[in-house]
Amino acid sequence: MLKDRHIRTTSYLIKQLPKATAFLNSELEVTHASDKWIDYFNFEDRNVFGRKVIDLFGATGKAWQKTFKECIKGVSSGTTVEHYTDKNQKECWFEQTVLPWYDEQENVIGVIFQIEDVTDSVVHQLELDKLHLLYNEKTEIAKIGSWNYDLTTHKLTWSKMTKRIHEVDDDYVPDINTSINFYKQGYSRNTISMMLEKAMREGVPWNVKLQIVTAKGNEKWVIAAGKPLFKNNILVGILGTFQDINDQVVADIKTKESERLLKTLIDALPLNVFVKDLNSKKILVNKAECEYLGFKNPNSVIGKDDFDFYSAEMAQGFREEDLQVMNSLEPLLGKECIIIKKDGSATTLLTSKIPLVGNDGKANGLVGISLDISELKQKEEELRDLINVTSLQNKKLVNFAHIVSHNLRSHSANFSMLLDFLVNEENGEEKENITRMLVDASDNLLETLENLNEVVAINTNTNLVKKPILLNDMVKKVAQNLSAFLRNNNAKIVNDVCEKVIIPVIPAYLESILLNFVTNAVKYKEPTRDPVIRLSCSFQENYMVLVIKDNGMGIDLKKYGDKLFGMYKTFHNNKDARGIGLYISKNQIEAMGGKVTVSSTVGKGSTFKLFFNEKN
Amino acid sequence: MRKINSIYIIDDDPITVFGIKKILGTVVQCETLATYGNGKLALEAIREHLTNQLAIPDVIFLDINMPIMDGWQFLEEFIGLPINQKVRVNIITSSIDTADVENWEHYRTRSHHLITFNNKPVKKDKLDLITKVA
Structure with missing residues (x-):
């Protein structure tokens, strides 16, 4: 009874223990257990007393059983870290201490099974391991080394990667002076010295891109960073990283060089270059x-x-x-x-x-x-113009040569023939007849020569000076000169030319041209009506255009268009027609840099347009 | 002396016409010798003869440079006329323009008439040769 009570009291004490603790008897049955222990394992049935370990923990219990039995024999396994998954599949890590349970006579009557949860610290350790692994990986890939300068011992330590970047052996021992000497002389070394000094004096961190010369003499670009460490506001050391960025910098420099080359190239090109x-x-x-x-x-x-x-x-x-x-x-x-x-x-x-x-x-x-290619185009245009002018001139020359040849030949043929007749003719009357024809032929030849001379003069006297004249005045003058001729033919001139128009012309040519066109209009009048000749002017592109419109018989341009301005071409049964007037007028207009066009309707009249090039 | 029914001279130059006529009188006997000052007048005459079923000229002397209708324009119309008989057309010109020779080639090959090209002056021997019925 007393013993029972004693046991119960003990049991109650154990129940309240702050640590998860269980007492197992020699049969490994739970005799006492703290609430913490029962809570920790989260058993389905909280009444664990008298139950065997193997029943409570299943497979895990079986493994422990051996430890417990050893312990009962007096061999303690001390403290181990164990792993357990409870019924909710929650993973637990705990520190397990198994100790022999002695009675008053120092006999082992069971084991004391005490646990402490270490899940958090185990997880942290795992994470730390993972981070460590990642850090090493990263260091390897990014070529980032680290270093540490302890100000109390003045000891400088380099990580393996830092040593590798400097191309020194793994057992190399750096100090602060030798490490600064790795920086390339000049800007890099000066900068790092300044940074270090500033960091020691003012506690300012640094992060700069500099060049080093490795132990093997290779130049490398690195990012050197340092951060002062303080303890109770006193500088105790400097922690830093050291990254090899040579490949990137070299690639970067190359890219920039290529870019500069490309830019210089395209900017210097005499071509327009664009990217869209x-x-x-x-x-x-x-x-x-x-x-x-x-x-x-x-x-x-x-x-x-x-x-x-x-x-x-x-x-x-x-x-x-x-x-x-x-x-x-x-x-x-x-x-x-x-x-x-x-x-x-x-x-x-x-x-x-x-x-x-x-x-x-x-x-x-x-x-x-x-x-x-604007300039090229313009040159091409000018060249084409020149070719056109040249070929036109050439055509004119050939045409003129044929005219000369044809006319002179026809006269000489007549002379030859008539002289042949004269020599063999015996009849006196016929002789006279032939002689009269020879005189005619001679007159014709002279006239032809005069006409040809006139045409040659127009084409060679290109240095005749142009003078600005009032077009209206010139029309009046011509009308005045022709007044008798016009009156005899009941013809009328209508002068619609604007009074203010001034054009640069060779006055004698213009007068001759106007005379010719006006007399032509009267000569080739429509017999049933009195001739009316209307002169007016207009502007067209670069030209001042004089329009001469008559109500005469007109001309079939389909038939005669290409011959109208030709030499010795006549189209009407008119005895006065010599076929020279329009040819000369055309030559005079062209000599002044102009041109002439015609439109006509048979029976209604013709309209001639004389283009004067205002610019020239 | 050779006899030819009808000869036309188409030329606007009276001296040439005079010359051809004068030489013709010494080489052939001709029943009808007509003269026209340009192609149009000659063409009108031929058309009229065709309509009235009168005789067409056997030989034509044709100038090139003439007012109203020149020799080429005349030929263009003439070769299109419904004339079965072969007419001899003697072009008489002082032109040595190659364009005129090309024109002659052009009409010569397109027509069944006999078309010849002759440069002035035309002397008696030559005229004798070309004044024949084709």
Whole structure:
């Protein structure tokens, strides 16, 4: 009874123990247990007393049983860390202490099984291990070493990686002076010395990009960082990292060099170079393109598109061209087009557009190259003009040569023939007849020569000086000179020429031209009506145009158009027609830098347009 | 002396016409010798003869440079006329322009008529040779 009570009291004491503790008898049955112990293992049935360890812990209990039995025999395993998964699959780590349980006679009657939870510290340890592993990995990959300078002992330690970066052996022992001497002389060494001093004096950390020369003499770029450590406001040391960034810096320098080379190259090119993105916005322009668009700074052009520089219609055309190139991935090469900028200036560009293809095989923009060929075009135009003038002159010359040859030949043929007749003719009357014809032939030849002379004079006297004259006055003068002729033919001149128009002409030519056109209009009048000749003027492109319109018989231009201004071409049964007037007029107009055109309707009248080149 | 029914001279130069006529009188006997000052007048005459089923000229002397209708324009119209018989057309010109020679080639090959090209002056021997029925 007393003993029972004693046991109960003991049991109650154990129940309240602050540590998770259980007492197991020699049969390894739970005799006493603290609430903490029961709570810790979270048994389903809290009544664990009298139950065997093996029943309570299953497989884990079986492993422990051996430890416990050893302990009962007097062999203690001390403290071990054990692992246990409870019924809720919660993982627990605990420190287990198994001690022999003695009675008053120092006999082992069981074991004391005490545990302490260490789950948190185990997890922390695991995390630490993991971090350590990661740190080593990272150090390896990023080539980051570390160092530590202890100010109390003046001892400097380098991590393995730091040593490797310096290319020294693993057993190398650095000190603060030798470590500074690894920095390249000049900027790098001065900087690190300054940083170190500042850190020691003011506690300022540093992080700088410098160059070192390794033990093997290799130059390397590194990022050196240092952070002063304080203890109770007293500087106790400096902790730092040391990163090898040589590869990046070298690559960076190379990239920059390539960029500079490319920029120098495209800026020096006498070509407009630009890069456009998918939206046809310019993302790169060279100097030439920039200047072409009228800007000094490329930033004024970057991000803009053709709509900012050209008319909407023109820009739309370029946009479609860009899309075509980027969608088809086919470059557009050497396309010639005339570009009109917003200020109205026109240039001829020879443009190529090449798609920029990304890794996905699709275009992510295009490169454009344009060559300003405006000057070339202008030269080409001038050359073409010159060729035209030359070939025209040549044609005129050949034509003239034929005229001369034909006319002189026809006269000489007549002379030859008539003289042949004369020599063999016996009849006196016929002789006279032939002689009269010879005189006619001689007169004709003289006239022809005079006409040819006149044409030659017009074409050779190109240095005759042009004078500005009032066109209206000249028309009045011609009308005055022809007044008798006009009256006899019931003809009327209507002078609609603006009174103020002044044109530079060779006055004698203009007078002769007007006389010729007016008399022609009267000569070839429509018999049923009185001739009316209307003169007026207008401006057309570079020319001042004198329009001479008559109501005469007109001329079939389909039949005679190409011969109208030819020499010795006549088209009417008019005895006065010599076929020389229009030819000479045309030569005179051309000698003054002008031209003449005609339109006509048979039976209604003709309109001649005389173009005077105002500029010349 | 050779006999030829009808000869036309188409030329606006009276001296040439006089000369051709004078030489013709010494080499052939001709029933009708007509002269026209330009191609248009000659063409009108031929058309009229065709309509009235009268005789067409056997030989034509044709100048090139004439007012109203020149020799080439005349030929263009003439070779299109419904004339079955082969007419001899002698071009008489002082032109040595290659364009005129090319024109001659052009009409010569396109027509069944006999078209010849002759430079002035035309002397008796030459005229004798070319004044024949084709």
